[in-house]
Amino acid sequence: MIPIEILGIEFYERDTETVSKKLLGKRLIKRLSDTFLEGIIVETEAYYGIDDPASRAYHGVKNYNKPMWGEPGRVFIYNVHNNWMFNVVAHKPNQVGAVLIRAVQPTRGVNLMEKNRKVENPLDLTNGPGKLTKAFGIDKSLMGILVASLRNEVFIANGKMELEIGSSHRIGVRKDLSRNLRFFIKGNNFVSK
Numbered sequence: 001m002i003p004i005e006i007l008g009i010e011f012y013e014r015d016t017e018t019v020s021k022k023l024l025g026k027r028l029i030k031r032l033s034d035t036f037l038e039g040i041i042v043e044t045e046a047y048y049g050i051d052d053p054a055s056r057a058y059h060g061v062k063n064y065n066k067p068m069w070g071e072p073g074r075v076f077i078y079n080v081h082n083n084w085m086f087n088v089v090a091h092k093p094n095q096v097g098a099v100l101i102r103a104v105q106p107t108r109g110v111n112l113m114e115k116n117r118k119v120e121n122p123l124d125l126t127n128g129p130g131k132l133t134k135a136f137g138i139d140k141s142l143m144g145i146l147v148a149s150l151r152n153e154v155f156i157a158n159g160k161m162e163l164e165i166g167s168s169h170r171i172g173v174r175k176d177l178s179r180n181l182r183f184f185i186k187g188n189n190f191v192s193k
Helices: 016-022 110-117 129-136
Strands: 027-031 036-047 075-080 083-089 098-108 154-157 165-168 182-185
Touching (some): 016 036, 027 129, 036 129, 083 129, 098 182
Antiparallel strands (some): 027 036, 027 154, 036 098, 075 083, 083 098, 165 182
């Protein structure tokens, strides 16, 4: 097993776009009672506040989006078309933002992920935000936990890999900002299609 070097809260206390790019190649880990599920983050999207028409925060503070204004490094989960979307709050002080984890490359606990998703093709296991939450068994019960703590059920650790970052507009949004806010590891087979 690769040693776990947890990413501290300060990692998430930066511009949302910066964090979105820096999360590529990091390790998303979910602790179960007797094992771990793990994947390398290969695709992300950055979402800002009320000036971002694609953001959950666009209409101001509501009960469902309040975490985006909160402490960086906390999990923010919402539902789209019966799929949970796993985000990590990330922004500079007194700002708003979160990073959607869109896809991971599974590295540990693959058999359990396959049972959770009921698919046989490993390339189709976690190559989208709803697919990865199903594979990892992530739901709204994890809302608000700190991913910067090894004591929690889900956390993000450093990863060591060479990568080239690609970018595009965000996927599945009706209105988008003019700049690219979707980031992915070029050439990785687990990036969503």
